[in-house]
Amino acid sequence: MTFYELENEHLALSVNELGAELSSLRDSEGRELLWQGGSEWARRAPVLFPIVGRVPDDRLTVDGRQYTMSQHGFARDLPFAVERSGDESLTFTLVDDERTRRQFPFPFVLQLRYTLTGGTLEVCYRLENPGDATLHASLGAHPGFRWPLPGARSRDSHTIEFDHEEPAPIRRLQDGLLLPQGFPTPVLGTTLELRDSLFAADAVIFDSIESRSVRYTAPGAPSITVNFPDFPILGVWSKAPGEFVCIEPWFGMTSPLDFDADFAQKPGQLALQPGESRELRLEIAIQR
Helix, strand or coil, X not given: CCEEEEECCCCEEEEECECCEEEEEECCCCCECEXXXXXXXXXXXXXXXXXXXXXXXXXXXXXXXXEECCCCCCHHHCECEEEXXXXXXXXXXXXXXXXXXXXXXXXXXXXXXXXXXCCEXXXXXEEECCCXXXXXXXXXXXXXXXXXXXXXXXXXXXXXXXXXXXXXXXXXXXXXXXXXXXXXXXXECCEEECCHHXXXXXXXXXXXXXXXXXXXXXXXXXXXXXXXXXXXXXXXXXXXXXXXXXXXXXXXXXXXXXXXXXXXXXXXXXXXXXXXXXXXXXXXXEEC
């Protein structure tokens, strides 16, 4: 594995060419803000493509043919080509090949561009369809931040603040698949108080979210603002006793529990026509 680094006076980061995964994010005091992996969850900030979550029995059907696809897709486990643009930007590219077509029979070009601007990490996800048929796919971010954050007075003092009130029901999972009913929101006004019990039933999924920005912090700790203007869904997840919380903007999500149709009919996906591309932006801003 090869790691590529960017640094300015506010932030320093490292990205793994394997999966184009953000592997370290440190503030101006050198404090690590990303979970560094452990037995509860080995990853740090994987790229989710071409699915988010699961498909039933880890199988998807395209034009009557079945393909095996494990949770969150294959991008997180494949090496990306890397291009550096000066000291401020890194671009990672994954193109379909024989390996990917055994799981997902679509041509694609997936690019991630990491850019440091002051105290903000900007990530641009660009998906292109170079083929001659519609490309159906999901794309998501999965950064895991330390919980507790460095300098925090206690684990139970951490909150996620939404930029709008979020009264809509949330969604929950069964065996990694989406249950049909909604559940009462755990957000009080704009505040989600973080407790391990919140994740006893797996991720908290906001599929009718009004906010496009959330702020994660605790007294005495730095704050992390995640802006996701182009992602319509947000997942929040942890796994006790791991000391992390994942704030996950998604375009698309896991399959419904009873889904049994062609992959093109899977709800909520991107659908790119031949020659079309789409960019999705994500910002992670750190304040002391």
